[in-house]
Amino acid sequence: DTAVSQTPKYLVTQMGNDKSIKCEQNLGHDTMYWYKQDSKKFLKIMFSYNNKELIINETVPNRFSPKSPDKAHLNLHINSLELGDSAVYFCASSQRGGPHGYTFGSGTRLTVV
Amino acid sequence: DAKTTQPPSMDCAEGRAANLPCNHSTISGNEYVYWYRQIHSQGPQYIIHGLKNNETNEMASLIITEDRKSSTLILPHATLRDTAVYYCIVSSGAGSYQLTFGKGTKLSVIP
Numbered sequence: 001d002t003a004v005s006q007t008p009k010y011l012v013t014q015m016g017n018d019k020s021i022k023c024e025q026n027l028g029h030d031t032m033y034w035y036k037q038d039s040k041k042f043l044k045i046m047f048s049y050n051n052k053e054l055i056i057n058e059t060v061p062n063r064f065s066p067k068s069p070d071k072a073h074l075n076l077h078i079n080s081l082e083l084g085d086s087a088v089y090f091c092a093s094s095q096r097g098g099p100h101g102y103t104f105g106s107g108t109r110l111t112v113v
Numbered sequence: 114d115a116k117t118t119q120p121p122s123m124d125c126a127e128g129r130a131a132n133l134p135c136n137h138s139t140i141s142g143n144e145y146v147y148w149y150r151q152i153h154s155q156g157p158q159y160i161i162h163g164l165k166n167n168e169t170n171e172m173a174s175l176i177i178t179e180d181r182k183s184s185t186l187i188l189p190h191a192t193l194r195d196t197a198v199y200y201c202i203v204s205s206g207a208g209s210y211q212l213t214f215g216k217g218t219k220l221s222v223i224p
Contacts, residue, residue, distance in 0.1 A: 004156075033211070041198070043157065043214035055211065090156050099145045099206030101159030 003027050004105040006091050012111045013081055020067075021076045021108045023091030032074035033092040033102065034066060043090070049074055050096055081112045117201045122219040125195075131188040133218050135201030138182040145206045146177060148186045149214075150197040157200065157214070160186065191222045 004025045013019050025032065031050040037043045047066045048055045054066065063079045078085060091105040118136040125131040137146065148160040161168055161175045163184070168175045174187040188195055200217040204210050 035214075042216070043151075043200075045211050045213065048211050088154075092156075094210075099147075099162055099164070101147070101162060102149075102157070102212060103159065104156030106156050107154070 002106075003103050004091055004093055006089075006105040006108050008108060009106070010109050010111075012113060015081055015083060015112055017081050018077070018079045019081060019110075020078070021089055021091075021110070023074050023076070023105060025072055025091075025093040025103070027093055027103060029093035029095050029103070030071060031094050031096045032068070033094075034074065034076050035090040035092065035104075037088045037090060037107075039087070046076075046089075047074075078110075083112050086110055086112045117203055117215055119199075119201050119215065119218045121216065122221070124221050124223055125188075125191045127193060127222050127224050128190055131191040131195065131220060131222070133186040133188075133199050133201075133220065134183065135186070136183045137201070137203045140181050140203050141205070143205050144203045146175065146181075146184045147202045147204060147206075147212065148173070148175065149200045149202065149212075150195075151200070151217070152194075152197040160199075162206070191220075193222050193224065196220060196222045 007022045033048045034046040046060050065077045067075045088107045088109050090107045092102040094100050094102045145162050147162040149157045151157045163175045177184045198217040198219050
């Protein structure tokens with residue numbers, strides 16, 4: 001069983017489209033995250049979310065929105081895709097309230113053409 | 114969160130110990146040192162974390178200096194599969210804490 005799974009693994013889409021990336025974790029963790037890794041390989045936090053709080057990195061455009069139907073899922077919805085959104089997006093999860101490690105998914109490579 | 118400084122790259126011979134240094138001179142008393150690695154195109158992988166004491170697990174050892182201003186990750190017998198970017202991160206680990214990744218150290222294990 002994959003602990004943190006993301007779908008799709010690859011996504012190619014045109015500018016202006018709206019797309020979603022799905023993430024599911026089966027670790028029983030209560031906090032989930034989205035990270036973006038750009039072409040220069042920098043990993044940047046976008047969101048952290050549990051059922052009590054959503055923390056948004058202020059540099060994230062409001063075209064990006066996290067949606068969590070339940071504790072085990074955190075999807076990333078992106079409106080009006082732009083060329084600069086091309087990157088690898090990683091989902092992660094951890095348990096709140098302690099110095100626990102994160103578990104990351106294998107990533108979704110988004111290419112906007 | 115305190116910032117960290119790591120060398121951009123290191124080489125290590127296969128089978129030898131890889132010692133990866135990290136400086137975190139502004140670390141606060143309640144902040145942990147975390148190590149992650151990212152093997153090409155994969156998601157980052159948690160390795161180990163520590164507060165004050167040295168730590169060891171099946172993957173690596175973490176040595177933290179007494180003043181906590183620096184630490185060293187030790188891979189005791191490096192293999193080719195250990196070639197990756199290694200990230201040293203300092204964070205309180207409290208609440209919904211966020212990990213801020215720097216540039217890391219690119220470790221190349223050489224046959």
